[in-house]
Amino acid sequence: MKQLLQRLLGRLPIGWLQLTHNPMRFAAALVGVAFANVLVFVQLGIMTSMGTATLRPYSFFDADVMISAADANGLTDGGNVARQWLLQAMADPDVQDGMGLFIANAPWDRGDADISLTTFGVDPARPEFVASDIAGDLSLLEVQDAAILDRLARGLGREAAAAIRPQSPLSFETQGRTLTAYTTFAGGGGFGGDGYMIVSDQTFLSLFPARSSTAPDHILLRLRPGADGPAVVARLHRLISDPALRIRIYGDAAQEELTYQQTKRPTGIIFGFGVLIGVLVGLVIVYQVLSTDVADHLREYATFKAMGYDQKFFIGIVLEEALILGVLGFLPGFAVGATILTAMGKITTLPLSVTPFMAITVFVGTVVFSALSGAIATRRLAAADPADLF
Amino acid sequence: MTNSPIVEITGLNHWFGEDAARKQALFDINLTLDRGSFTVLMGPSGSGKTTLLTLIGCLRAVQDGALRLIGEELKGADQARLVMIRRKLGFIFQAHNLHESLTAGQNVMMGAQVHPGVDADLAARAAGHLLGLVGLADRVAYLPANLSGGQKQRVAVARALVGSPALLLADEPTAALDKDSASEVIDLLRRLGSKRGMTTLLVTHDNRILDRADRILTLEDGRLVSDEDRVAG
Numbered sequence: 001m002k003q004l005l006q007r008l009l010g011r012l013p014i015g016w017l018q019l020t021h022n023p024m025r026f027a028a029a030l031v032g033v034a035f036a037n038v039l040v041f042v043q044l045g046i047m048t049s050m051g052t053a054t055l056r057p058y059s060f061f062d063a064d065v066m067i068s069a070a071d072a073n074g075l076t077d078g079g080n081v082a083r084q085w086l087l088q089a090m091a092d093p094d095v096q097d098g099m100g101l102f103i104a105n106a107p108w109d110r111g112d113a114d115i116s117l118t119t120f121g122v123d124p125a126r127p128e129f130v131a132s133d134i135a136g137d138l139s140l141l142e143v144q145d146a147a148i149l150d151r152l153a154r155g156l157g158r159e160a161a162a163a164i165r166p167q168s169p170l171s172f173e174t175q176g177r178t179l180t181a182y183t184t185f186a187g188g189g190g191f192g193g194d195g196y197m198i199v200s201d202q203t204f205l206s207l208f209p210a211r212s213s214t215a216p217d218h219i220l221l222r223l224r225p226g227a228d229g230p231a232v233v234a235r236l237h238r239l240i241s242d243p244a245l246r247i248r249i250y251g252d253a254a255q256e257e258l259t260y261q262q263t264k265r266p267t268g269i270i271f272g273f274g275v276l277i278g279v280l281v282g283l284v285i286v287y288q289v290l291s292t293d294v295a296d297h298l299r300e301y302a303t304f305k306a307m308g309y310d311q312k313f314f315i316g317i318v319l320e321e322a323l324i325l326g327v328l329g330f331l332p333g334f335a336v337g338a339t340i341l342t343a344m345g346k347i348t349t350l351p352l353s354v355t356p357f358m359a360i361t362v363f364v365g366t367v368v369f370s371a372l373s374g375a376i377a378t379r380r381l382a383a384a385d386p387a388d389l390f
Numbered sequence: 391m392t393n394s395p396i397v398e399i400t401g402l403n404h405w406f407g408e409d410a411a412r413k414q415a416l417f418d419i420n421l422t423l424d425r426g427s428f429t430v431l432m433g434p435s436g437s438g439k440t441t442l443l444t445l446i447g448c449l450r451a452v453q454d455g456a457l458r459l460i461g462e463e464l465k466g467a468d469q470a471r472l473v474m475i476r477r478k479l480g481f482i483f484q485a486h487n488l489h490e491s492l493t494a495g496q497n498v499m500m501g502a503q504v505h506p507g508v509d510a511d512l513a514a515r516a517a518g519h520l521l522g523l524v525g526l527a528d529r530v531a532y533l534p535a536n537l538s539g540g541q542k543q544r545v546a547v548a549r550a551l552v553g554s555p556a557l558l559l560a561d562e563p564t565a566a567l568d569k570d571s572a573s574e575v576i577d578l579l580r581r582l583g584s585k586r587g588m589t590t591l592l593v594t595h596d597n598r599i600l601d602r603a604d605r606i607l608t609l610e611d612g613r614l615v616s617d618e619d620r621v622a623g
Binding site (some may be wrong): 007010011012014017018020021297298300302303304306307308309310386387389 | 444447449450470473476477479481483485487488489490491492496499501503504508509549553561577587
């Protein structure tokens with residue numbers, strides 16, 4: 001390492017020599033930086049997972065425009081919309097088709113664990129409104145009390161889920177009714193539920209009798225090929241007589257929910273603060289190590305100043321130390337962070353893992369913030385006055 | 391130029407503090423140091439020796455008077471210029487001030503690498519050579535913590551000399567040393583100094599050194615009160 005740094009720097013790697021001169025302090029500093037990295041990785045992992053989990057149900061459906069209630073900040077959030085708006089929307093020449101989407105949570109007592117399935121009620125005669133991997137099975141829902149089950153749902157055994165086929169369906173009770181799952185799709189546990197289930201709108205209304213067929217949660221619209229989505233949305237705002245409705249491009253609605261979850265919901269804000277705290281912990285640790293190191297070597301630095309070394313040289317030493325701490329602290333932080341996220345992902349079935357983007361972001365962030373801490377610590381160099389040596 | 395004095399001081403005054411607290415430390419100092427000379431600066435504590443040394447060493451700004459060092463006027467010189475000039479000087483302090491994380495060889499390399507264009511290999515060779523000259527060839531890889539007081543001061547001497555300075559400024563370099571070690575260090579400075587044509591200005595209270603000096607200057611209350619030429623012993 002010393003030789004490598006000497007070659008890179010073109011001078012003695014004084015920062016490295018200073019740091020390694022006190023191995024215990026060096027190890028403690030690396031543990032501190034690694035700890036900050038672990039904090040950031042875990043919080044970022046959860047935030048990223050929340051984003052993935054938020055967007056995932058949108059991928060079950062295929063629509064161009066979504067009409068939602070004024071207070072609907074997300075797919076599973078907010079009030080209902082009147083089916084009459086679907087009829088009004090259909091009056092637009094670019095709207096090809098529409099479907100009401102019903103959503104509610106259905107509890108499932110599995111004996112050893114109670115799980116909650118986010119249940120979507122859809123029109124089984126409109127496969128074009130669901131993702132292609134589900135569309136082929138949608139006709140199965142025409143049978144009353146039929147369901148397509150999330151094979152990745154938390155609490156549902158992988159083997160039991162894999163055995164579900166039209167020839168070997170799985171019957172289970174929920175909301176006082178017996179449903180039969182004929183096939184499965186890939187969903188996965190989220191923050192709001194343990195998994196997903198798709199049923200017909202008729203089955204949905206049987207499961208949730210308080211709900212009305214005239215009031216779905218959202219209205220999904222398909223536009224004619226080549227239609228200008230934003231222009232249609234603008235026209236629909238004028239066409240539909242309730243000005244408070246949220247009429248959005250389907251993809252925009254997904255992104256708006258993601259932003260809402262990450263910036264307005266307590267969970268998003270908490271995890272965001274977690275990342276911030278991790279960054280601050282890292283900053284403070286690196287600053288503390290470097291400023292102590294500068295203070296401990298003021299006399300040596302003053303000697304070097306007397307010899308003719310300029311300020312650039314000393315800043316170089318401090319930044320060298322900062323980068324060593326950042327890079328070497330990142331490696332164990334990455335390893336431990338990835339292990340923790342993988343373990344949490346297995347336990348919770350949430351999509352938790354260290355993505356390459358996350359790893360690069362945290363690495364660059366660690367190096368930048370370490371350098372920033374180093375830059376702040378260089379202020380103490382001014383105290384090294386060579387005239388005081390005599 | 392070759393025979394011109396290395397240090398020329400004319401009418402040098404220096405003050406510390408401001409307004410009512412302003413106190414004059416040096417009064418009208420006039421002095422020249424010839425190339426290759428070995429001069430001892432004496433005087434009681436507070437007489438201004440250190441102030442004079444730091445002014446000649448470009449570690450303080452000249453306030454009043456003229457101070458030419460190696461042909462360059464220091465009064466009005468900016469910090470960058472002073473840093474450049476300091477690279478032509480060698481410093482030995484009362485405390486060795488070796489870097490605890492660097493080996494003896496690396497400490498001496500620092501004295502060489504301050505000069506642009508001196509790479510690590512060249513600096514290491516020069517450091518090895520100088521440590522050999524001060525009798526520490528077998529201690530190149532030792533950290534200061536593993537050296538005796540005399541050995542540390544010899545490393546400091548090697549560090550000061552490795553850049554072949556035109557002027558060596560030494561402040562009580564033998565204060566912390568026993569008689570034998572002190573004698574060794576002074577012998578070294580005299581021997582290597584005369585071999586390299588280096589001028590030495592040494593502040594000391596140590597009477598044992600006086601016999602070795604070409605010239606003895608005495609400061610009292612900021613005034614140069616005595617300037618005695620001697621035949622070196």
